[in-house]
Every structure is written in C-alpha cells, then in structure tokens.
Amino acid sequence: MRPFFTILVTAASWIVTIASAQDEAPSCDRLCLEGILSDFLNAMVAHDPSRLPTTPDVIYVENSQKLKLGEGEWKIAGKLGKYNHVFSDPESRQVAAITTMTENGVGIIYVVRLRVEDDGRVSEIETQITRDAIGAARYENMTVPEPVWLEAVPLEQRISRERLITQTNKYYTGMERNDPKGDYSFFDKDCNRLEDGLQTTNQRNGDPYGHSNDTSFASLGCEAQFQTGFLGFVTEIRDRRYPVVDEERQAVFAITIFDHNGTVRELPSVNGTSNPIPPYFDVPRTLAASEAFRLRGEKLFRIEMTLTEVPYGMRTAFDAGESVDLRGTGTSVTAPDPCNYACLEGTKFNSSGLIDQVLEALLNNDTSKLPLAQGVRYSENGQFLALGDGLWQTITYVSKPGSNGHAAKFSNPAMGTAAYWGLIKEQATPGLLALQIKLEKGKITVIEAIAVRAESSGERGGTQTLMRPPLPIEWQGDDLGSLEPIVEENDEHNAIDPQLIEAYLNGLERHSSAEVAFAAACVRRDNGVQGNLTCAAQMNGYGSNPNGLFNTTTTIRDRRVLVTDVRSGLVLVVALVDYPASYPGPLPPAQNVPSTYMVVQLIKVKNESISRVESMIKWMPFGYTFAWSEQV
Numbered sequence: 001m002r003p004f005f006t007i008l009v010t011a012a013s014w015i016v017t018i019a020s021a022q023d024e025a026p027s028c029d030r031l032c033l034e035g036i037l038s039d040f041l042n043a044m045v046a047h048d049p050s051r052l053p054t055t056p057d058v059i060y061v062e063n064s065q066k067l068k069l070g071e072g073e074w075k076i077a078g079k080l081g082k083y084n085h086v087f088s089d090p091e092s093r094q095v096a097a098i099t100t101m102t103e104n105g106v107g108i109i110y111v112v113r114l115r116v117e118d119d120g121r122v123s124e125i126e127t128q129i130t131r132d133a134i135g136a137a138r139y140e141n142m143t144v145p146e147p148v149w150l151e152a153v154p155l156e157q158r159i160s161r162e163r164l165i166t167q168t169n170k171y172y173t174g175m176e177r178n179d180p181k182g183d184y185s186f187f188d189k190d191c192n193r194l195e196d197g198l199q200t201t202n203q204r205n206g207d208p209y210g211h212s213n214d215t216s217f218a219s220l221g222c223e224a225q226f227q228t229g230f231l232g233f234v235t236e237i238r239d240r241r242y243p244v245v246d247e248e249r250q251a252v253f254a255i256t257i258f259d260h261n262g263t264v265r266e267l268p269s270v271n272g273t274s275n276p277i278p279p280y281f282d283v284p285r286t287l288a289a290s291e292a293f294r295l296r297g298e299k300l301f302r303i304e305m306t307l308t309e310v311p312y313g314m315r316t317a318f319d320a321g322e323s324v325d326l327r328g329t330g331t332s333v334t335a336p337d338p339c340n341y342a343c344l345e346g347t348k349f350n351s352s353g354l355i356d357q358v359l360e361a362l363l364n365n366d367t368s369k370l371p372l373a374q375g376v377r378y379s380e381n382g383q384f385l386a387l388g389d390g391l392w393q394t395i396t397y398v399s400k401p402g403s404n405g406h407a408a409k410f411s412n413p414a415m416g417t418a419a420y421w422g423l424i425k426e427q428a429t430p431g432l433l434a435l436q437i438k439l440e441k442g443k444i445t446v447i448e449a450i451a452v453r454a455e456s457s458g459e460r461g462g463t464q465t466l467m468r469p470p471l472p473i474e475w476q477g478d479d480l481g482s483l484e485p486i487v488e489e490n491d492e493h494n495a496i497d498p499q500l501i502e503a504y505l506n507g508l509e510r511h512s513s514a515e516v517a518f519a520a521a522c523v524r525r526d527n528g529v530q531g532n533l534t535c536a537a538q539m540n541g542y543g544s545n546p547n548g549l550f551n552t553t554t555t556i557r558d559r560r561v562l563v564t565d566v567r568s569g570l571v572l573v574v575a576l577v578d579y580p581a582s583y584p585g586p587l588p589p590a591q592n593v594p595s596t597y598m599v600v601q602l603i604k605v606k607n608e609s610i611s612r613v614e615s616m617i618k619w620m621p622f623g624y625t626f627a628w629s630e631q632v
C-alpha cells in the first residue's frame with residue numbers, strides 16, 4: 001500500500017493541473033459532499049449503516065480502532081446536536097465535520113471524516129468521539145461556528161492548497177518540543193483557539209489550563225503561548241495528515257497523533273511562576289487529535305480542536321506514510337542455551353536471572369548488557385515501541401520478589417519464557433507491571449510489558465485517562481500485599497492443563513462457571529479488591545461487580561497465555577474483554593461508554609484447579625486489539 005499522504009499530495013496536484021487546464025467541475029462538489037455527510041450522520045443515529053452507500057471494503061474507525069460497520073457508536077448513537085461545522089474538499093473528495101451528538105443519552109463531541117469514491121460511495125469513515133459532556137454542552141450553546149469559518153474567501157485573498165498545508169504543519173512543528181525561542185510568526189496576531197468548545201487563548205477567567213495549575217497561559221494569544229515553551233511536554237507529533245483542505249474557506253482539517261513520552265518534568269514559567277508537570281504526564285501518553293485551522297492570508301487565524309486518549313504509541317488506522325521499524329538491532333551478549341530456572345529467574349534472594357536483568361535494564365534505560373536478538377520486539381500494552389521508549393523512560397522503582405512485597409517472578413524453561421508481576425512506580429505514579437520475555441537460542445526475541453497504572457487518585461480526577469469512564473473497581477495505587485505465599489507454595493501436582501485456562505476464559509465470556517475447575521477456597525481479587533463471593537459465584541454474575549466488571553461484557557478475545565510455570569503453578573494471561581454498552585437503558589453513568597478492558601491475570605493452579613486469581617484491569621478504547629495479533 002502506498003503512503004496515504006503521498007497519494008493525497010500527488011493526486012491533489014495532479015487534479016489541480018487537470019482542473020485548471022480544462023476547468024472541469026469536480027465530481028462531487030461542496031453541496032454533494034455535505035449531502036453525503038448528512039446522510040452519514042442520519043444513518044448513524046438511525047443505527048442503520050445500510051442507509052449510506054459504501055464500498056464493499058469500507059474502513060470504519062472509532063477513536064483509532066478499526067471496527068465492523070454497524071458496531072460501536074452505530075448501536076448507541078442518540079440524537080444529533082445543533083452544532084455542525086463542516087469542511088469540504090471536492091478535490092480530494094473528502095469531507096469532515098466537528099459536531100455534537102448524544103450517546104446513551106449523554107452529550108459527546110463527534111468528529112467524522114469521510115472519503116467518497118468517484119461513484120459516490122463512501123470508502124473511509126474515520127471518527128473521533130470525545131466524551132466530554134461539558135464540551136458538548138458548550139458547543140450546543142454556541143449553536144453554530146463563528147461566521148468567519150463559513151465565509152467564502154475572495155479568490156485574490158486565497159493561498160494555494162499546498163501553502164495551506166505547509167502553514168498548518170508549522171503549528172505542529174512548533175508545538176512538538178515547543179521551543180520558547182522558535183519562530184511563531186505563522187500565527188495571526190488575532191488568532192484564537194477553541195478546545196472542546198472552550199476558548200483557551202486571550203481568556204481572562206483565571207481558570208487553570210488543562211491538567212496544570214497554570215492560570216496565565218490561557219490569557220495569552222496563540223503566538224505568545226508558543227513563545228512560553230509551555231507545550232514542550234508534547235514530545236512528538238506524528239502521523240500528521242491533512243485530508244480535508246477547504247480551499248474556498250481557507251480552512252484545513254488535520255488529524256494527528258500527539259505523543260508525550262513522560263520525560264519532560266517541568267512546565268516553563270508563564271507569568272513568573274513555574275509549575276511541576278501534572279501527574280497525568282508521569283507516564284507515557286498518546287492523544288489522537290482532530291483539529292481545524294482557518295487561515296487569514298498566510299497565517300493561522302482560528303483553531304478548533306479536540307483530543308482523545310489512546311494507548312501510548314497507538315498507530316493510526318489510516319496510514320500517514322510514516323512507517324517506522326521498531327525492531328531492535330540486538331546485542332552481542334548471549335545467555336546460556338538451554339536456560340534453566342536459575343538462569344531465567346535467578347533464585348529467591350539472587351537477582352541474577354534474566355528477568356532480573358531485564359528489570360534492571362528497564363530501571364537504567366540501558367539494554368546494552370542484555371542478550372538481545374536482532375529484530376527483538378518490545379510491546380507496551382499491546383503497542384510496539386522502540387526499546388528505550390515508553391516505560392523505559394518513566395520507570396523509577398520495581399518491587400523486588402523475595403522482599404515480601406507484591407512481586408513475583410516465574411518461568412518456563414522448556415518454552416524459554418519468564419515473567420515478572422509486581423508493583424512499580426513511574427515517576428510518582430504507582431503501577432502494576434506484568435512482563436514477559438521470550439528466549440530463543442540464548443537471545444531475547446520478545447519483551448512484552450503490560451502496565452496498569454493507578455489513574456484515579458489525586459486532585460481533579462488524578463491522572464484518569466482523558467474521557468474514559470470510571471472502572472467498576474478503581475485501583476488507587478495502594479499496596480497490594482505480599483505474593484510470596486502463592487509463589488512459594490510449589491507442589492508436584494502443578495501440571496497445568498492448557499484447557500483449564502481456556503475453560504476459565506470461556507467461563508468469563510459466558511458468565512458461567514459450569515465448566516471451570518475452581519478450588520473451593522479460590523480467592524479472586526480485581527484491581528486489588530477481594531469480593532466476598534466465591535470465584536465461581538462471581539463468574540456466574542452474582543455480586544455488584546463480578547470479576548471486577550459488569551455482568552454484560554461480551555467477547556473475550558486476543559487471549560494470550562504469556563507464561564505457564566509448572567513448578568509454581570503460576571500462569572500469566574492477558575485478554576481483551578468487550579463491553580459494547582448497547583443495552584436497553586437507562587444505564588448507570590459508568591456503563592454508558594463502549595469499552596474494551598485489557599485484563600491481565602496472574603492465576604494460581606493447584607491440584608488441577610484454579611485457587612487464586614489476581615486480576616488487573618485497564619480501560620481501552622472499544623475494539624482495541626494487540627499489535628501482536630496483526631503481525632504474522
């Protein structure tokens with residue numbers, strides 16, 4: 001597949017040449033595009049994708065996740081709101097809108113981009129849902145966009161489409177690692193920006209900006225804001241796309257990904273007061289951004305944006321032509337082959353095992369002493385990252401197994417796999433790390449990390465993921481107790497039947513323990529909380545939050561058994577649990593939002609039955625998949 005951006009630019013310039021030479025009318029003009037957009041929105045709230053003409057291979061995306069047409073929002077969209085800000089690009093046959101809607105009765109900001117083929121059928125539907133009911137209400141109060149967005153600009157005042165893109169791109173280049181000494185003259189002196197319908201420039205209400213305590217930033221204009229360097233916590237803006245260029249209105253609709261790698265620890269002083277970085281940025285974060293720009297001449301005059309959070313490092317569903325190879329180059333170090341228990345895990349008070357070395361390497365952000373295979377892959381919460389990115393840069397503490405804390409290491413020498421499960425800290429934010437390494441012929445080929453962070457404690461919702469609903473059981477970062485008893489209790493009857501684990505996951509999916517072998521005294525904890533029901537009763541759906549979730553979750557997919565240790569009877573499993581939120585309402589507020597829960601579990605098997613489950617739950621956008629399942 002050719003990179004999307006290249007196609008866009010080449011095709012666009014080609015059309016410009018033809019069009020100006022022959023003065024041909026485009027096949028679908030503004031009116032036509034706006035009509036298709038309106039058909040789409042009406043089809044969405046009618047829960048009926050068949051009302052929209054689409055190509056057979058139409059791609060449908062919600063918050064960066066590819067879903068089947070008809071899933072997700074199609075099942076729960078409510079009423080269309082009043083606000084409907086449309087951008088049309090007859091040349092690229094794309095149209096986008098920033099609009100409002102209700103979802104299970106709650107207001108959302110809804111952004112959509114459509115690509116229309118020659119024959120009028122839609123081939124790409126890309127949506128971003130910002131679950132900010134207050135932002136949606138602000139838009140409803142505005143009713144319509146500021147008129148300057150909708151005016152046709154006289155021909156002699158327009159700049160070319162290439163120029164519109166070049167000037168817009170300067171915004172992202174300027175924000176990335178925001179250098180206070182940069183040249184920000186691309187902003188119009190009267191520039192203003194809206195974030196979720198809220199003006200965040202030249203605003204003198206004294207409200208703190210974003211997650212920070214800073215009350216001066218929003219009082220500045222666009223250019224003065226960039227001159228403070230305040231936005232330097234955005235460490236990379238990648239996969240920049242400019243799919244809709246509304247030349248007549250001199251507007252550009254852009255879709256980009258903001259990475260915040262967590263290494264920037266201070267906000268620069270805006271008005272004589274410098275601030276620590278908010279705890280939200282203790283851990284690596286990625287935000288998907290939809291932003292519209294209105295230019296006046298060469299300068300950015302209006303900006304209208306909204307963001308939503310996706311897992312760190314999330315790739316875009318639509319190729320922006322930036323393929324990066326994240327495989328590691330390997331080292332010349334080699335581990336013993338075969339590598340036995342002591343080699344993989346070390347011993348109780350001996351941290352010389354391979355898994356210990358990986359933890360040490362993480363703490364030091366230094367992989368040079370590890371036996372790494374060429375092409376080694378690192379993933380964090382299901383996304384491939386470069387070694388040295390993600391929690392390699394933020395981790396500051398790892399609980400040590402054998403010191404009576406919440407930590408365990410275990411392995412399977414026959415499979416060449418080893419695991420760590422334990423409490424960590426990233427800067428000041430506690431987390432639970434589940435780590436798997438895979439060894440082949442003395443070289444590590446895979447390092448897979450799952451990090452569940454305590455996100456709900458602290459001021460203003462703590463570091464709770466932007467726009468995610470509360471979990472049924474939130475982990476506040478408190479100590480999870482010692483794991484030693486279950487690690488140490490080895491016995492000879494720990495043979496682990498893979499079907500036991502499969503039956504367990506099937507049982508979670510079916511909400512039935514009928515075919516699951518639980519020990520009578522089985523103990524289950526979800527996000528550190530132990531209910532008073534048996535493992536079996538919870539699986540059968542009893543109690544307020546059975547298995548830490550709702551009794552209405554559906555599929556359990558992308559099941560990955562990472563490490564099975566027959567000596568200690570410990571199994572590390574991760575799976576994705578879907579919750580479509582499409583049930584006859586009214587649903588409680590926490591159950592309104594389609595969600596996928598990434599559930600990582602430490603399971604103790606004893607005498608061929610499950611005797612203990614430690615389960616940690618992380619919220620993911622609905623339909624999330626591990627990058628592992630996409631590769632060969």
Ligand SMILES: *[C@@H]1O[C@H](CO)[C@@H](O)[C@H](O)[C@H]1NC(C)=O
Pocket residue numbers: 134135137138141
């Ligand atoms: C919308 O306008 C009403 C009436 O002016 C006001 O009370 C309300 O606070 C506004 N809502 C938002 C979210 O701005």
Ligand SMILES: *[C@@H]1O[C@H](CO)[C@@H](O)[C@H](O)[C@H]1NC(C)=O
Pocket residue numbers: 215216219271272
């Ligand atoms: C900036 O600081 C000065 C002096 O401390 C104060 O008078 C002024 O109100 C502040 N401006 C803003 C926008 O906070």
Ligand SMILES: *[C@@H]1O[C@H](CO)[C@@H](O)[C@H](O)[C@H]1NC(C)=O
Pocket residue numbers: 211212213275276277278279459
């Ligand atoms: C914001 O102010 C509160 C109250 O003074 C303080 O507890 C908190 O640490 C501050 N947060 C940041 C990120 O500066």
Ligand SMILES: *[C@@H]1O[C@H](CO)[C@@H](O)[C@H](O)[C@H]1NC(C)=O
Pocket residue numbers: 342343346347350351352
């Ligand atoms: C730790 O265990 C490894 C592997 O069994 C062994 O080579 C090493 O000597 C041990 N170190 C200590 C300090 O006991």
Ligand SMILES: *[C@@H]1O[C@H](CO)[C@@H](O)[C@H](O)[C@H]1NC(C)=O
Pocket residue numbers: 263365387388389392393
């Ligand atoms: C961590 O290591 C990576 C890879 O070597 C490097 O690019 C990055 O700058 C390091 N980060 C920190 C904070 O040391």
Ligand SMILES: *[C@@H]1O[C@H](CO)[C@@H](O)[C@H](O)[C@H]1NC(C)=O
Pocket residue numbers: 177235261263264388389390
């Ligand atoms: C993280 O961001 C910092 C600051 O922009 C940068 O210096 C560093 O290289 C980034 N780390 C990685 C692994 O890209």
Ligand SMILES: *[C@@H]1O[C@H](CO)[C@@H](O)[C@H](O)[C@H]1NC(C)=O
Pocket residue numbers: 532544
């Ligand atoms: C079990 O827990 C629930 C909720 O935490 C509580 O309401 C109930 O009283 C408890 N039942 C018993 C028998 O302890």
Ligand SMILES: *[C@@H]1O[C@H](CO)[C@@H](O)[C@H](O)[C@H]1NC(C)=O
Pocket residue numbers: 510511540541542543551
């Ligand atoms: C939970 O869901 C299952 C499957 O839909 C159902 O059989 C069971 O009765 C439910 N449990 C409760 C307590 O409602």
Ligand SMILES: *[C@@H]1O[C@H](CO)[C@@H](O)[C@H](O)[C@H]1NC(C)=O
Pocket residue numbers: 607
């Ligand atoms: C193992 O489980 C079986 C039944 O599942 C039971 O009869 C037996 O006593 C158990 N053995 C031990 C050592 O607990």
